Amino acid sequence: MGEENIPIFHVLDTESSHGRYSKSSKEIKFDDLVKFHGHACDGLYRGSYALAVAFAELFPNGTIDRTDLRVISRNSPCLGDAATYLTGGRIRFGTQDVENRPGVWYIIQRIATGEAVSVSEDEGFFPEEISKIEASLPELSGDILSEKLDKLKEMQDTWIRKVLLNSKPTEHYHVKRVKYTWKEVQYSNKGIRTDIIFKDVM
């Protein structure tokens, strides 16, 4: 139940290592994201919901240009992986970065036009009770830690099933256009993403 609310993404890439734009888009489903990230956690779902709302604003035609985006999120494995996979932004090309701000949010910018959006989850949508357990884990050990991990996963999965999947992305994730000046990514091994250089060649 609620599966119909899970976003499906259509992305545009180039056709080879030095390729032009591909002539067709690809469909990415939540299961594809899970294979990349490793598990179907609340963060991956919430990230997908947030990104779907942001992309609808940046790409009204419904196709996400993965050659033209840069993205910032909190440094969560789950939120960051959703952003990497769906935007094509990567730290090593200077197109993905993190900021230490709590919550589920992204800033996404189209490189060609500078258009940027900020998307975030409603405060209080994710249960405080679950967040508190997550925060308490580093102080636990042994059997108590083991029990808490099981309890946490059960609570997260229940929330996903009963709350998140029964809502549409636009109900609890909100996007606004912002002016954003991209700050150079502080990573000294950055390189050039060569597979998009010739994308516009006819």
Ligand SMILES: [Zn+2]
């Ligand atoms: Zn995760």
